[in-house]
Amino acid sequence: MTLEEGRRVRLTQDLAIGEAVADEPGAVVGFLSLGAGIEGTVERVDGELPESEEVREYQRLKALFDSYGHTMPTASRERLGAEIAALEPVWTAHEARGARVTVRVRLDNGFVLDGAHQDVLAPL
Structure with missing residues (x-):
């Protein structure tokens, strides 16, 4: 709205x-x-209003993954991917709601x- x-x-x-x-x-x-x-x-x-802590964390982790994911060891990359996936519903709701x-x-x-x-x- x-x-x-x-x-x-x-x-x-x-x-x-x-x-x-x-x-x-x-x-x-x-x-x-x-x-x-x-x-x-x-x-x-x-x-x-400021974004929630979870939204900021998603943005931070996603930027880290996009920029450096290809250079990370496999286990670290998979762990980071899992953290991003856990925050995905919060990000999706934020995008749907808008500012x-x-x-x-x-x-x-x-x-x-x-x-x-x-x-x-x-x-x-």
């Missing part, structure tokens, strides 16, 4: 946001919860959700 400025979106999960405190330090009086289904408009796309971004969304109820991961939003 590609999120862009001006696009209408719907919150797909309930979000509990912070704690409200009274004048007395540490006295929690409640918290804000936004229910799934609230709609709003994307005001800004902030940028891509993940964070956005600023102005919800219809007036609240602004800033730094929201695209995973909790669905386009309308």
Whole structure:
């Protein structure tokens, strides 16, 4: 899914946001919860989220294998191939999902959700 400025979106999960405190330090009086289904408009796309550790490891091992695999001893090459194969499902899912971004969304109820991961939003 590609999120862009001006696009209408719907919150797909309930979000509990912070704690409200009274004048007395540490006295929690409640918290804000936004229910799934609230709609709003994307005001800004902030940028891509970093890749997972497994995705970075796959990229590192694959580059190593592609560059130096032909010079490695057979046992080392096979072990590296097995490590790459174990990370292949994570890489495939990452490629299918594409880059993940964070956005600023102005919800219809007036609240602004800033730094929201695209995973909790669905386009309308």
